[in-house]
Amino acid sequence: MSRPTGRVLTLLELLRSGGTRTVAELADRLGVDGRTVRRYVSQLVDLDVPVESVRGRHGGYRLAPGYRLPPLMLGDDEALAVLLGLVAGRRTGLTSAVRTADETASAKIRRVLPRHLARRLDTLLEALDFTDRPGEFATPDAGILLTLADAVRHRRPASIGYTDRDGRRGERTLHAYGIVAHAGRWYVTGEDPRTGEDRTLRLDRVTDARTLPGSFPAPTGPGPAQRVLSGFATAAYRHEVTLRIHATVERIRARLPASVAVLDEAGPEADGDRAAERWRRVELRVERLDWLPPVLASLDRPFVVERPDALRDLVAALAERLGSYAREA
Template sequence: MPRPTGRVLTLLELLQSGGTRTVAELADRLGVDGRTVRRYVNQLTELDVPVESVRGRYGGYRLAPGYRLPPLMLGDDEALAVLLGLVAGRRAGLTTTQRTASETASAKIRRVLPKHLARRLDTLLESLDFTDRPGPDAGPDAGILLTLADAVRHRRPVSLRYTDGHGRRTERTLHAYGIVAHAGRWYVTGTDAGIGEDRTFRLDRIADARTLPGSFEAPTGPGPAQRMLSGFAAAEYRHEVTLRIHGTVEQIRARLPAGVARLAEHAPAADEDRTAERWRRVELRAERLDWLPPVLAALDRPFVIERPAELRDLVGAFADRLARYAHGDSGRPPA
């Protein structure tokens, strides 16, 4: 295949991946100059491929909405990878609410698989299991997901109609930094323009999202995932817990991850070794305390409970039960 023809097909593949591509981006990917990119675009339009020119700051080229892809050819390994991705996505809750789209896509690929590969795939799926069960249908609406992704990419404010966990409905203006998939759910995190503070919203609770005029600057520092986990750890709950644990960051995070607890470092030196064992302050909030004693026992590290006093009592009672069990005293009459 002549090199120019190969580059034209590569250009089509780039445009099919979605979104608007700038001339500079396409020129860099194709290894040509801007004038050559425009010539390749003209060749595509002559072949009735509906390439649109987008003007403005974020301008460039894109395929017209609704353009249907030509027949797609996948190798055996590629087809298997796509099908496994669809299965895993459904099991993890990381699909949109349009679940039939995922199912029909799987069916279309399976119909054209060679018989020997289809049989091997069926064997794999029959033997495959997951450590967690599918959760409730909490996938986001595909249109809302794409609107938020566009707002994140172009740093445009977005208006949300949101229903919180208590059923309260509000309308927010969000400067969205990123979309995060976590524990089988989708979230969008950013600054709530009305209060000027970071907030995280579940996508399945967003009834409507639309972009607004204007733009904003992206913040420096932690990325969207870390901001979301920090927000979870600082959320308001019934109990505020403060501990001092002697260990490394990795040892503590193994049982108390960032989404659960916050490590309150006291102005550590720039070259501090995070693998060194030392006393570290840990803060968390919890609606209940009964899950903490087993976690602290599993840490197997020295710790001090600064607050609340109720947790000290629970840990003491848990230790007493373990001691009785260790000596064969279950507290129940023998069978």
């Protein structure tokens, strides 16, 4: 698809969202000038799309009331891809908030599938399984998701109503850098303009969102996914843990991924010794300590618990327990 064609289709989508759009707004959203917007509108009119021109101070363009797009023409592979996407979205919790639309869309596509393809799809769905249970995680509101996506795309500040993990409700302003799916949940990550610090918010805790006037510069540094993982690893929890582990980076990360632990990779690490076994400093912030001793034991590499003492006691208790099992055998 050529770039001008893509912009014409984007223009159509903007008009379909409802209301009257000014030429200046459309030009800003499409990244073109006003003359080009008018040319794109003419192309839509030539395709029998009823675009109306609204005059006056708040004038612009809008679609005629009651206009609907013609039916989509999907090939077999395209229809199968859409159905599988709907099924996966429902099972992973992404589309459960719009269950009615999800189910009606699936039904419409299935009705027009050729019989042989419908049979193959049924066979696939019978063989398909998921590790996550449907509805295991809360699903973000579709309107909030789209509003924040618009804020990310156009680098506009967003005002967000948010309920934190202690149940406190408040209003936050965020320069949103991206939306990230991780471990069955959805997050928006960005910068708090008041403090300049990174923030990662769970989308199922966002009660409302709206874009604000103005813009912010494109972010530098790590991408949204890495920011989310770093946020998890450095968040404030009940226990602060410091370890030294004699192992390769890969072996440590297999048990303590970036979303859980911060691994000191300074110094010789810059010289490409990720595959070398040496003493490496690892820091974690956790709510509970009881899961760490089995993880450390599974590394099968020397380690030292620098803090806290409670973790050292739990490791010693596990070692004693395992030793007693071996002696009994």
